[in-house]
Amino acid sequence: MKGLIFEDEKTVRNVLKRILQKESIEVLDFESGENATETIKRERPELIFLDIGLKNSNGFDILRYTNGMEDRPYVVIISGHSEHRYLIEAMKLGAYDYITKPFDIEKIKSVVNEIKQSLRLKIVSSVPKEEVIGNSQSMKEVFKLVGRAGASKEPVLITGESGTGKEIIANLIHRFSDRSDKPFIPINMAAIPIGLVESELFGYEKGAFTGADKAKEGKFLQANNGTLFLDEIGEMPLEAQAKLLRAIQEMEIVPIGGRKPIKVDVRIIAATNKDLIKLVAEGKFREDLFYRISVFEIHLPTLKERKEDIPELVNLFTKQALSQLGLKSGGFTPESIKFLTNYSFPGNVRELKNLVFKLITTYRDRPITPDLLPVNIKGEEEKNFDWKKGLEIEVRKLLTRKRKNIYIKLIEDAEYILIKEAIKHTEGNITEAAKLLGLHRNTISRKIKELEIVLKVEEI
Ligand SMILES: Nc1ncnc2c1ncn2[C@@H]1O[C@H](COP(=O)(O)OP(=O)(O)OP(=O)(O)O)[C@@H](O)[C@H]1O
Ligand SMILES: [Mg+2]
Numbered sequence: 001m002k003g004l005i006f007e008d009e010k011t012v013r014n015v016l017k018r019i020l021q022k023e024s025i026e027v028l029d030f031e032s033g034e035n036a037t038e039t040i041k042r043e044r045p046e047l048i049f050l051d052i053g054l055k056n057s058n059g060f061d062i063l064r065y066t067n068g069m070e071d072r073p074y075v076v077i078i079s080g081h082s083e084h085r086y087l088i089e090a091m092k093l094g095a096y097d098y099i100t101k102p103f104d105i106e107k108i109k110s111v112v113n114e115i116k117q118s119l120r121l122k123i124v125s126s127v128p129k130e131e132v133i134g135n136s137q138s139m140k141e142v143f144k145l146v147g148r149a150g151a152s153k154e155p156v157l158i159t160g161e162s163g164t165g166k167e168i169i170a171n172l173i174h175r176f177s178d179r180s181d182k183p184f185i186p187i188n189m190a191a192i193p194i195g196l197v198e199s200e201l202f203g204y205e206k207g208a209f210t211g212a213d214k215a216k217e218g219k220f221l222q223a224n225n226g227t228l229f230l231d232e233i234g235e236m237p238l239e240a241q242a243k244l245l246r247a248i249q250e251m252e253i254v255p256i257g258g259r260k261p262i263k264v265d266v267r268i269i270a271a272t273n274k275d276l277i278k279l280v281a282e283g284k285f286r287e288d289l290f291y292r293i294s295v296f297e298i299h300l301p302t303l304k305e306r307k308e309d310i311p312e313l314v315n316l317f318t319k320q321a322l323s324q325l326g327l328k329s330g331g332f333t334p335e336s337i338k339f340l341t342n343y344s345f346p347g348n349v350r351e352l353k354n355l356v357f358k359l360i361t362t363y364r365d366r367p368i369t370p371d372l373l374p375v376n377i378k379g380e381e382e383k384n385f386d387w388k389k390g391l392e393i394e395v396r397k398l399l400t401r402k403r404k405n406i407y408i409k410l411i412e413d414a415e416y417i418l419i420k421e422a423i424k425h426t427e428g429n430i431t432e433a434a435k436l437l438g439l440h441r442n443t444i445s446r447k448i449k450e451l452e453i454v455l456k457v458e459e460i
Contacts, residue, residue, distance in 0.1 A: 001024070001025045001026065001047065001119070002025065002026045002027075002043060002044070002045040002046055003026070003028075003046070004030070004040065004045045004049070005017060005020075005029040005030065005048075006029075006036055006048070006049070006054060007030075007031070007049065007078060008051060008053075008054055012051075012101065013029050015105065015108075016049050017029050019105065020112065025047065028045075033054040033062055034056060034057060036057065036065075037062065037065045040062075040069075040073070046073055047076070048073050048074070049076050050063060050075055050076070050077055051077075051079065052078070052086065052090065053081070059077070059079075060090070060093060063077070063090060063093045063095060072094065074115045074118070074119075075094070076097045077095045077098045079098065079099070080100070114144055114147055114148070117147030117148070117150065117176070132165070132172055133309055133313050133316055134309055136301075136306035138301040138305060138306050139309060142298060142300060142301075146173050146176060149177075149296050149298065150173050150176035151177070154295040154296050155267075155268040155270065156270070157269075157271070157272070157297045158170055158270070158271040158299075159271070159273070159276075159298070159300070160299055160302070161273055161302050162348065162350070163348035163349055164300040165348075165349050166231070166271040166300060167229070167231060169300065170186075170269045173227075173269060174227040174269070179225065182227070183224075184226055185219050185223035185227070185228050185229065186229040187200060187201070187229065189230060189236045190235040197236060197240040199218065199256050200218060201218050201220055201243075201253075202220060202253045202254065202255050202256060203216045204216050204255050204256035205256065205258045207257065208255070212257065218253065218255060220247060220253045221262070223264075224264050224266060225265050225266075227267040227269055228268055229269045229270075230269070230270040230271070231271050232273075233270040233271065233272050233276075234273075234279055236285075238286065241285065242286065245288055245289045248293070251265060251266070276290050276294070302345075303345040303348045304344050307341050310340055310352065313352055314340055315331075317352065318331045318360060320357075321356055321361065322360060322365075325360065325361065325364065330368075331360070332356075332368045333367050333369050335370050336369060336370050336373055339377055340355075343376075394410070415447060415451060416451045416453060418437060419437070419448065422437050430444060
């Protein structure tokens with residue numbers, strides 16, 4: 001791993017250098033930002049410590065440059081300014097963290113460690129089968145927590161609305177932990193009949209009850225040395241909750257009908273889309289269990305809160321759907337992606353994924369233009385819009401304002417819209433557009449000139 005330091009204060013520079021070297025990072029340090037972009041381009045570092053107030057150069061420009069790089073490094077800003085606007089500006093430009101001088105050495109160490117973990121995560125998440133997207137600030141925060149949780153053995157509670165990616169994040173924590181080569185065993189509490197929860201979790205001995213003609217290993221034992229993912233934990237019956245708490249605290253289980261406890265070593269990750277605190281208040285969830293499993297809590301933002309991730313998610317799911325169907329081309333036009341980005345996705349990432357798969361399956365390699373999108377995505381206003389009403393309002397407005405030549409103006413506006421939309425529809429074929437409108441080819445050409453209709457290529 002390679003790190004660069006741009007910092008004009010010698011003492012600060014040396015401290016940073018020593019910390020990085022201790023972390024086995026190869027370091028180059030510079031006292032000015034002169035030629036910084038060339039240096040970065042040449043050295044391709046994974047990490048940069050950047051002083052914003054460098055002499056003769058603007059740290060923000062350097063940051064802006066790294067932000068545009070394909071393999072952009074993690075940039076930690078070191079600054080003498082503690083004002084919010086600097087911090088916000090730096091974060092907006094993609095800085096990983098912002099540390100003000102004088103700084104705490106521990107803080108630097110912990111940032112370096114986080115970055116190291118994120119780098120490992122990047123490698124993990126680029127495994128094609130389970131790629132996890134998230135460039136939005138809120139998902140970056142999630143990834144930081146995933147990194148921290150991966151390094152610890154404590155239970156993790158993942159909360160978030162349905163379809164926000166709780167299971168994929170649970171899996172990521174496992175893959176990122178030192179148990180990644182051991183089993184990851186998911187169990188969905190909502191999918192198991194209440195009476196079977198305990199035998200599913202802890203297993204049973206032969207003869208434990210009528211019908212138990214041979215012993216069964218529970219999920220705890222299957223997950224031994226690995227991770228047990230308790231999905232929809234809010235649905236767990238109270239009695240089983242008591243046994244689960246004991247199993248987590250003692251790290252031992254007793255199969256139904258068994259007498260001897262069995263030692264286990266299992267990392268617990270739980271997930272829920274319920275408000276567990278509310279369930280605790282209602283007496284439906286044990287308070288002690290809640291505290292035990294929520295040592296580490298990761299809350300997943302809704303898709304609406306991180307719209308900027310939508311285009312990349314669409315690309316990923318498109319790629320997956322095309323390859324599943326054995327197609328080489330196909331996908332959404334930029335205009336369609338705009339519509340998707342503006343839609344609120346109450347079903348979050350799951351809804352987006354289902355939609356992409358459904359559309360690609362239906363239209364295969366045909367480019368998916370906005371007219372192929374479901375009406376709810378194109379917006380309610382388009383569905384219910386009453387243009388005559390709109391025209392009435394406009395006419396009244398112009399009349400009250402005592403505008404001149406209202407008739408001519410509105411007719412011209414209407415002609416403009418008619419012709420422009422027709423040409424867009426025929427992808428620039430004017431003869432075809434004239435035919436559709438019921439105009440003579442010469443008339444439409446004249447109107448295009450008179451009304452100064454200009455169509456940009458990307459509009460067609
Ligand atoms: N950040 C992401 N990057 C790529 N794919 C994602 C991401 N988040 C979710 N997905 C995909 O979206 C789908 C839903 O995610 P997941 O099953 O993890 O959600 P969930 O929160 O467990 O939902 P539910 O509450 O409905 O069980 C999955 O197919 C998952 O692979
Ligand atoms: Mg789930």
